[in-house]
Amino acid sequence: RKEVEQDPGPFNVPEGATVAFNCTYSNSASQSFFWYRQDCRKEPKLLMSVYSSGNEDGRFTAQLNRASQYISLLIRDSKLSDSATYLCVVNTPGGSNYKLTFGKGTLLTVNP
Amino acid sequence: DTGVSQDPRHKITKRGQNVTFRCDPISEHNRLYWYRQTLGQGPEFLTYFQNEAQLEKSRLLSDRFSAERPKGSFSTLEIQRTEQGDSAMYLCASSLAHEQFFGPGTRLTVL
Numbered sequence: 001r002k003e004v005e006q007d008p009g010p011f012n013v014p015e016g017a018t019v020a021f022n023c024t025y026s027n028s029a030s031q032s033f034f035w036y037r038q039d040c041r042k043e044p045k046l047l048m049s050v051y052s053s054g055n056e057d058g059r060f061t062a063q064l065n066r067a068s069q070y071i072s073l074l075i076r077d078s079k080l081s082d083s084a085t086y087l088c089v090v091n092t093p094g095g096s097n098y099k100l101t102f103g104k105g106t107l108l109t110v111n112p
Numbered sequence: 113d114t115g116v117s118q119d120p121r122h123k124i125t126k127r128g129q130n131v132t133f134r135c136d137p138i139s140e141h142n143r144l145y146w147y148r149q150t151l152g153q154g155p156e157f158l159t160y161f162q163n164e165a166q167l168e169k170s171r172l173l174s175d176r177f178s179a180e181r182p183k184g185s186f187s188t189l190e191i192q193r194t195e196q197g198d199s200a201m202y203l204c205a206s207s208l209a210h211e212q213f214f215g216p217g218t219r220l221t222v223l
Binding site: 004032034042043044045046049087089091092098099100101102103104105 | 143145152153154155156157160168203207210211212213214215216217
């Protein structure tokens with residue numbers, strides 16, 4: 001089983017749609033969770049951290065279910081500028097404790 | 113620009129040649145990471161430095177790969193005797209805490 005698995009995508013949605021991305025992780029000892037965004041041929045950038053109680057940042061809502069080892073990202077009222085690859089990222093415990101493990105990413109295209 | 117910088121941005125080389133990439137982290141960041149990303153995949157961890165100490169290396173980092181951070185500031189990643197399978201984007205990131213800031217990457221093509 002891969003350490004971090006995401007919806008394979010791609011997702012094509014119209015502007016204004018709500019879209020949800022799902023992610024599962026294999027190591028129950030994982031400590032920190034993130035969603036990164038990567039535009040085409042650019043570097044990944046942190047979109048938001050994911051907290052146990054769930055957290056919201058404008059149109060973006062992230063949720064974590066430790067029992068199910070499941071992370072989600074919800075984007076409401078999607079914009080053309082939301083088109084990107086969304087990477088689910090988990091802090092891998094042990095060793096340095098700062099190593100990030102990335103999922104393969106889910107490509108989102110928001111259409112006019 | 114006070115972000116992470118990488119040089120060169122693109123490198124084309126022939127199989128068997130050696131290549132070296134440089135990363136300059138955000139100045140106050142004591143942690144520096146190297147990742148490799150191939151098409152359709154997320155970045156994969158290669159190695160991690162805290163100051164000048166290399167604290168962790170992935171099994172992906174074969175003996176042809178070596179990384180240094182001699183003064184705890186910039187870092188270099190060298191690949192010896194490059195192979196076509198080394199073609200990828202090599203990303204550097206730095207951090208003070210959990211949030212890692214990535215550089216623009218060096219795209220390596222091995223012919």
